[in-house]
Amino acid sequence: MGDLSDAIEPTCECINGTGLPAVLAREASSFFFLENHWHSLQEETKELIAVAQSVGIKVTEELNKSNKCDPIVELWQDEVEKILAADLEEEYNILEGCDCFCNCPANLARRYHLGKQIVEKLEQVNKLINRERQFTIYGYTPPPDQVEERPSTKTIGMESTLKLLHEYFNDKNRSIIGILGDGGIGKTTLLNAFNNDLMKQCCGFHVVIFIDVSNSKKLDVVAIQRTITERLGLPWVDTDEKSRAKILSRALSQKQFVILLDDVRKEFQMDVVGIPIPNTENKSKIVLATRDENVCNQMGAQQNIIHMQILDEDASLVLFRRSLGTEALNAIGTDRTIESCAREIIRACGGLPLALNVIGNSVAGLRNLKDWKDARKAMGTDIGNFDGVEQMFQKLKYSYNKLDKPVKECFLYCTLFPAYSSIRKKQLVKYWMAEGLIPADEPWRGYRIIKKLLSVCLLQSTNSDLKVRLHNVIREFGLWLASKDDSFLVRSGQGLENAPSTDLWQGRKRISLMSNDIRSISISPNCANLETLLLQNNPNLNSLGPSFFNSMSKLRVLDLSNTAIKELPDCDQLVLLQHLNLSQTPLTKLPEKFSVLRELMHLDLSVTEHLEETFDNCSKLLNLRVLNLFRSHYGIRDVSNLNLNSLERLRFLGIAIHAEEVLKELKKTDPLAKSTRRLSLKHCEGMESISVAGFNKMEHLEELYIESCDSLTELIVDIDERGTSHLQVLTLWELQSLETIMVQPSPHHFENLRELTIHGCHILNNINWVASLESLDKLVLSNCDGIRQIVAEMRNETKTMVREPSSKREDFPAEFEGGYSYSLICRNKQNIKEIGCIPNGFPKLRSIVLAQLINLESICEARLFPCLESIRVQGCPNLKKLPVTIDNNIPKLRQICGTSDWWEGLEWDEKEMRNRLEDFFIAYVAGASSST
Numbered sequence: 001m002g003d004l005s006d007a008i009e010p011t012c013e014c015i016n017g018t019g020l021p022a023v024l025a026r027e028a029s030s031f032f033f034l035e036n037h038w039h040s041l042q043e044e045t046k047e048l049i050a051v052a053q054s055v056g057i058k059v060t061e062e063l064n065k066s067n068k069c070d071p072i073v074e075l076w077q078d079e080v081e082k083i084l085a086a087d088l089e090e091e092y093n094i095l096e097g098c099d100c101f102c103n104c105p106a107n108l109a110r111r112y113h114l115g116k117q118i119v120e121k122l123e124q125v126n127k128l129i130n131r132e133r134q135f136t137i138y139g140y141t142p143p144p145d146q147v148e149e150r151p152s153t154k155t156i157g158m159e160s161t162l163k164l165l166h167e168y169f170n171d172k173n174r175s176i177i178g179i180l181g182d183g184g185i186g187k188t189t190l191l192n193a194f195n196n197d198l199m200k201q202c203c204g205f206h207v208v209i210f211i212d213v214s215n216s217k218k219l220d221v222v223a224i225q226r227t228i229t230e231r232l233g234l235p236w237v238d239t240d241e242k243s244r245a246k247i248l249s250r251a252l253s254q255k256q257f258v259i260l261l262d263d264v265r266k267e268f269q270m271d272v273v274g275i276p277i278p279n280t281e282n283k284s285k286i287v288l289a290t291r292d293e294n295v296c297n298q299m300g301a302q303q304n305i306i307h308m309q310i311l312d313e314d315a316s317l318v319l320f321r322r323s324l325g326t327e328a329l330n331a332i333g334t335d336r337t338i339e340s341c342a343r344e345i346i347r348a349c350g351g352l353p354l355a356l357n358v359i360g361n362s363v364a365g366l367r368n369l370k371d372w373k374d375a376r377k378a379m380g381t382d383i384g385n386f387d388g389v390e391q392m393f394q395k396l397k398y399s400y401n402k403l404d405k406p407v408k409e410c411f412l413y414c415t416l417f418p419a420y421s422s423i424r425k426k427q428l429v430k431y432w433m434a435e436g437l438i439p440a441d442e443p444w445r446g447y448r449i450i451k452k453l454l455s456v457c458l459l460q461s462t463n464s465d466l467k468v469r470l471h472n473v474i475r476e477f478g479l480w481l482a483s484k485d486d487s488f489l490v491r492s493g494q495g496l497e498n499a500p501s502t503d504l505w506q507g508r509k510r511i512s513l514m515s516n517d518i519r520s521i522s523i524s525p526n527c528a529n530l531e532t533l534l535l536q537n538n539p540n541l542n543s544l545g546p547s548f549f550n551s552m553s554k555l556r557v558l559d560l561s562n563t564a565i566k567e568l569p570d571c572d573q574l575v576l577l578q579h580l581n582l583s584q585t586p587l588t589k590l591p592e593k594f595s596v597l598r599e600l601m602h603l604d605l606s607v608t609e610h611l612e613e614t615f616d617n618c619s620k621l622l623n624l625r626v627l628n629l630f631r632s633h634y635g636i637r638d639v640s641n642l643n644l645n646s647l648e649r650l651r652f653l654g655i656a657i658h659a660e661e662v663l664k665e666l667k668k669t670d671p672l673a674k675s676t677r678r679l680s681l682k683h684c685e686g687m688e689s690i691s692v693a694g695f696n697k698m699e700h701l702e703e704l705y706i707e708s709c710d711s712l713t714e715l716i717v718d719i720d721e722r723g724t725s726h727l728q729v730l731t732l733w734e735l736q737s738l739e740t741i742m743v744q745p746s747p748h749h750f751e752n753l754r755e756l757t758i759h760g761c762h763i764l765n766n767i768n769w770v771a772s773l774e775s776l777d778k779l780v781l782s783n784c785d786g787i788r789q790i791v792a793e794m795r796n797e798t799k800t801m802v803r804e805p806s807s808k809r810e811d812f813p814a815e816f817e818g819g820y821s822y823s824l825i826c827r828n829k830q831n832i833k834e835i836g837c838i839p840n841g842f843p844k845l846r847s848i849v850l851a852q853l854i855n856l857e858s859i860c861e862a863r864l865f866p867c868l869e870s871i872r873v874q875g876c877p878n879l880k881k882l883p884v885t886i887d888n889n890i891p892k893l894r895q896i897c898g899t900s901d902w903w904e905g906l907e908w909d910e911k912e913m914r915n916r917l918e919d920f921f922i923a924y925v926a927g928a929s930s931s932t
Helices: 004-016 022-032 034-064 071-085 089-096 105-132 159-170 187-201 221-231 241-253 293-298 313-322 326-334 336-348 353-362 369-378 389-401 405-414 425-435 443-455 472-482 660-667 670-675 768-772 900-904 911-920
Strands: 176-180 207-212 257-262 285-290 305-307 467-469 488-490 510-512 532-534 557-559 579-581 602-604 626-628 652-657 676-682 689-691 703-707 714-717 729-733 740-743 755-759 778-782 824-827 832-836 847-851 870-874 895-898 921-923
Touching: 034 071, 034 105, 071 105, 159 176, 159 187, 159 285, 159 305, 176 187, 176 293, 187 207, 187 257, 187 285, 207 221, 221 241, 241 921, 285 293, 313 336, 313 353, 326 336, 336 369, 353 389, 369 389, 389 472, 405 425, 405 443, 405 472, 425 443, 425 467, 425 557, 425 579, 443 467, 472 488, 652 660, 652 670, 660 670, 670 676, 740 768, 895 900, 895 911, 900 921, 911 921
Parallel strands: 176 285, 176 305, 207 257, 257 285, 488 510, 510 532, 532 557, 557 579, 579 602, 602 626, 626 652, 652 676, 676 703, 689 714, 703 729, 714 740, 729 755, 755 778, 778 847, 847 870, 870 895, 895 921
Antiparallel strands: 824 832
């Protein structure tokens, strides 16, 4: 694109030579050279249109990620739209068609005015094109909403209760309000509607937080703290619950908040999770929904209780009809007998909204009288008043009975999880495949069943597309069903310290004791029918009886993850086992006869930090689809041990490698390389260099963990010519000799890197390349003595040398050996050519953690961090400045963590900046860890 000055200035200089002033010379140029300017405008307008289309594509990409368009870009687009709408073509064509230019004063005037308009528009077009070159970001992640919208359903029959709740809420003397009612009566619907009303009314509070407590006997403090953290837009802090509660309490104390607590089963101290007690001074509010009046009394709502009522018959009819399809509605409207059946079914639901919704969905497609009579009969003969949950289960059973047998089994399986937990869809499907409820190679059937259970209200959606949950009433209904034949033993999430007695195990098909505090299980239960045993998340469970598995010949699913198990008992009898999870355990070895588990499809041994021996059993399990040894102490040390090619069905491989020769072999082994998703390298003696391009055959590699490779001096991140790198997480841990990490110009293999952790790399002193990681979300640096600056920008922007970017290490400027973040400018009289530049950097970075960096002096120069929310600093005595100024004030910053001494010692170029950030500073609580 030529500059407008190239077209106008020579003419102006020529006319200036006549003695005319510059302004007159410019106007004379616009008059006499109108045709030249017109053609220039046509060309520049085409370029502007192309640039605008490119910007539009980038903005669309941001919008597709649920981000918002950057306001500067949006303003630019509006200006482009206006300038393109100002069309001068018709006026130009009219003037061009006139043949009386010299004799017509009107045409002279028209030419003069049109010439000025063309030159002005040409200048505007060029300015817009040049402005676009300054854009570095096109969108941003919006901060958490003041109120987050909840699933909305009409509060049929609850209008007066909702109105009363608003009255209580607006009363300044009522700080804690209780909503009391039986399970399924509509408390959640009421809270959802109230939450959404606050959103519409601009309630004046800083934040409204909806928390689904759903606790059974053991309160899930971590889950509640995570919800509060996310709604405040704070990063998750991996400390103990007590320390985290203090941090959250301080953050909430600085706000006027509303917290809606749904389904509180048991009283708890709010300060345990980090919720300050609201009062008339701080003007915050808490609304809690519960089935137990004692909970209201014990949590401070005893004077402010709203009692939920069951729906009357008219409201029940309206709610029931909303679930029906067109044909069912027509049948009710045209046949009085069918209408009578429908009303009996409605009355049998006892005014309970949950039952009306569930049953309504089940009969939604019924057409003829026989079907409606069958439905009424199936509801049972007791169609009187609603007397409680037990009777509701009788009504809900009709919906359950309409499901196919495999879907019924899958629904009951969901009851094995704790009442307060959400359930990962992927985990469910894996269990179902292992139990034979769906075919092993057809996981899509599992997701279809989940969709079916959601559609009939037996499962509920969550805020995450990856998880579902059971309404607690529905979970109790499922357990009630399972109790009919005593096939289930479910004690998950109940705080147990001892396992149930032997007699309770006998005859069970599925047993769940997950998420408890059981220490040992020394019994030898008779479980000839047992197919699923879930013992995960018992962190103190350290032993199983030597004959524990002897009577479990039908076992197909065994989960012992996150326990303290060091050794498995004899498992020769587990010949049908298909899913075994031993991750995050101190297991030292696999049993010698482990290879008898020939049906095993899923074996997870990840993060088994004490595993010494597998007796080569993994290679003999020919049915494996998933083998995960990522970050296991057991690693492949010899090429001859990389004998996994026999696993032809393998789809997911996580592997730990302890020798460079093994890595070389894996990288060129197509089947294994392609299935590798997680790779850890540890104690690879003699390995001096790693080129990430060598991992190209590992096209699905998502995580790379390099630890204690003492000879490693350099890591080369090459150009990714295929653009297929999926690497998202990189950890460099205790690499004593690492000197250089060289990242080539984009596109490179770190293009999609989201998390980067560097720890204990003391020689490493240059990590400028982190500014080129456009997808980086979290940066953690710790115990790296050589790092003085994270990003060291080149201050001299007018170097007269020219150096083309190259993939060769020796072609990089010495002062920027660590990467491509440098600026080389070649200037001469004719042009200005920019060869490379320091990008603004960190467009998606949300969290920076810096710990024990004793020589760190600078993070980087002040710049715009559009997404940065948290900076955590500990043990960095020489870090005296933060990269923030009035002009670059980090708009989304929520938290600065550090010691009080460090904060007081910070230096500020602008005192006003310290005052602005004071509210975001949180001092480390004594004993709190800076763990990543």
